Amino acid sequence: MRPFTKKVVEIIADIPEGKVMTYGQIAAIAGSPRGARQVVRILHTLSEKYQLPWQRVLNSKGCIGLPGEMDNFKEGC
Template sequence: MNEIEQEQRIYAVIASIPRGAVVTYGQVADLAGMPRAARLVGRTVSKLPGDTRLPWHRVINATGKISMPRESLGFDRQKERLQEEDVVVTNGRIDLKEFRWQP
């Protein structure tokens, strides 16, 4: 599959994440049929246009943390969006046991 096709798959997976739930980059990769491509997912997400409708904020890393510097603008943006949909974020961390989405 080509680049665009990979992006489309990743977008589709992210778009399917229900409100109030989160998934890890690796999980997105798996669901998109691209195991071990977590980094690709991270890179793809980082290049999303600022006005995208995709719920990219529901994607976090395997340790349950927001993958961005705590002081960054993006960090705050993601945190706000998550809390807005009742996802508990403490110290940039989310409890995967409770909020991880399992299709």
């Protein structure tokens, strides 16, 4: 696992219950302030394997990013 990926996984795993972070915040803390899309990809591919709390990671609009087929759930954002 690359150092950035490892750091992102650690940061997401450490988000406490009741708190949230954005993809951009995670990227910046992990050392790549412009790496929000990388964080999205890492979360998408590794959330199940590492039991990451994906629901605590929000996009810049403050919404949980959901796959396109789940558009009906996006009304709350």
